[in-house]
Amino acid sequence: MSKRLLAAVVTVMLAATGCGAGQDSADGPKTLKLWHYEPPESAMGVAWAEAIKQFEASHPGVKVAFEEKGFEQIQKTAPMVLNSKDAPDILEYNKGNATAGLLSKQGLLTDLTDEVAKRGWDKVLGPSIQNTARYDESGVMGSGKWFGVPNYAEYVKVFYNKDMFAQRGIEPPATIEQLTAAMDKFVAAGVTPLAVAGAEYPAHQLMYQLALTKADRGWVDRYQRYTGKVDFHDAAWTYGATTFADWVAKGYLGKDTAGLKAEDMGTSFIQGKYPIMVSGSWWYGRLASGVKNFQWGSVPWPGMTSGSAGNMWVVPKGAKNKDLAADFIAITLSQPIQDKLRDAGGVPVVTGATPPADPRLKDLVDNFTTLSNEDKLAFYPDWPAPGYYDVLVSAVQKLITGTATPSQALDELVKPYAENLANLGK
Structure with a gap:
């Protein structure tokens, strides 16, 4: 210090x-x-x-x-x-x-x-x-x-079940390609890879995470801080929504997750039902105390990630x-x-x-420091407009159930965002 x-x-x-x-x-x-x-x-x-x-x-x-x-x-x-x-x-x-x-x-x-x-x-x-x-x-x-x-502080990362990965000879994923390849192996073995919850924040955060893999700081600031025009059908948003829908189609997450809450997601991962959970650092304490029957770890989400103070x-x-x-x-x-x-x-x-004794905890803190120093914290998708949380939940639920196309889901994000800008006089 x-x-x-x-x-x-x-x-x-x-x-x-x-x-x-x-x-x-x-x-x-x-x-x-x-x-x-x-x-x-x-x-x-x-x-x-x-x-x-x-x-x-x-x-x-x-x-x-x-x-x-x-x-x-x-x-x-x-x-x-x-x-x-x-x-x-x-x-x-x-x-x-x-x-x-x-x-x-x-x-x-x-x-x-x-x-x-x-x-x-x-x-x-x-x-x-x-x-x-x-x-x-x-x-x-x-x-x-x-x-x-x-x-x-907090940020979103990839939690994984080390035992389930080791049983199939899968390495911890460091890239989106490696994450996708790992999920393909689990699906081939009859295992649904992702613990997700569509009725609350986890699902729309995951869609935003996917969009962030094609984004940069300028994209984030335009969306979050109104520094420029936002195109909800640009390459990043389109990739996020399309890839999320594709992951549903491939069986990476179940369609029944549309009605699940964050607590359901976390509990199912703690019980060892799913090998992967993409969610926030706020789950660390629950995992440390709650996981009894397997070894677990975490790796950073590739590139920019949801996170902030x-x-x-x-x-x-x-x-x-x-x-x-x-x-x-x-x-x-x-x-x-x-x-x-x-x-x-x-x-x-x-x-x-003095650093923490637990290496997993040291990684948790060090990863945030790195993300902060490298300007890779992208805040959260529901921040820009009042009531936007419910808008995102609804849109992404429709991607899970297949009742909206990626383009239609993104259309739902446009009007509330524009109305908020109008209220701000922007």
């Missing part, structure tokens, strides 16, 4: 323990109302539970009132709840134009720019991590004011305890909490000097 980064981390840790303590004076005991949607057994759930303990220990008389919310629940109700007296002091929220960007544009989030500078968070978090924390006046990410603080802490505009919220954020960015997150299977945004 460089001296500059070490100094910044020390600043963060000092800020975590210095401000806001002893809030049980004239006003009586205080409560920090916290919402997040990380399961207790997940890396982030483990880390935030420890952060709560440290917060309460360093803030006598202040209690954390934590409520676990569902991801979909917060996604759909945040604009209404944050504009009411029931708003929390701090909550975990999804990043991107369609979520945090929209709330910042609506005036529902606190501008954290001065707090970030005061506590040195802009020195701790690298440029690629900052992209998803900053939004301009139109709610477009990548520049402008800080409306959130990322607390972990993870979800982030935001402070509602009407929060009653903004100083305490900032103190809690500082604790989650401290080295002990970031190391705890890492050791539980998460990807930290603050990297310590």
Whole structure:
């Protein structure tokens, strides 16, 4: 770790323990109302539970009132709840134009720019991590004011069942061609290769992953940051949709996956029913604790991949305890909490000097560092427009069931995207 980064981390840790303590004076005991949607057994759930303990220990008389919310629940109700007296002091929220960007544009989030500078968070978090924390006046990410603080990182990669690969003499795939060849061998042996879920994010992320193999940074920025015209029938989008439909036709994934959710996908891979799962680093902790009967590993997705800083802490505009919220954020960015997150299977945004002991975990962290340094993080396909998540789910489900052609599925992406641009005056 460089001296500059070490100094910044020390600043963060000092800020975590210095401000806001002893809030049980004239006003009586205080409560920090916290919402997040990380399961207790997940890396982030483990880390935030420890952060709560440290917060309460360093803030006598202040209690954390934590409520676990569902991801979909917060996604759909945040604009209404944050504009009411029931708003929390701090909550975990999804990043991107369609979520945090929209709330910042609506005036529902606190501008954290001065707090970030005061506590040195802009020195701790690298440029690629900052992209998803900053939004301009139109709610477009990548520049402008800080409306959130990322607390972990994530990216999509290829998880595989080492035993099933070894039984058929298949090497871990490093290219799309090798991945396709591996899946052909599994299909020939009567094994469906891919664990997929069409009713939630996994299937449309996979289609986007395929498009990314033909994309570059300019393509991503045009789509995600509105830097130029988007053609949903260009070579990359067409390859993504056509190849996805082709994979369905070849039996790489089952048509019954159209109705499955992400949890179904992950559970089936953990049970050893499928040899391959293309999904996010957020599954690492579940796999490490849940897989009992086989060896597993992971390899990077070839080329650019979905990924970014993870979800982030935001402070509602009407929060009653903004100083305490900032103190809690500082604790989650401290080295002990970031190391705890890492050791539980998460990807930290603050990297310590001592690497993890588990080689799989070291690869998980090192791969993200490489992707970030090489500018290969392409965010996520549902970010550009409000409600786009449901649009993508529907379109890709139709590719799985065969009720739409690749061209027809891509047609469904055009209108909502254009309407969002019109709303932004672009």
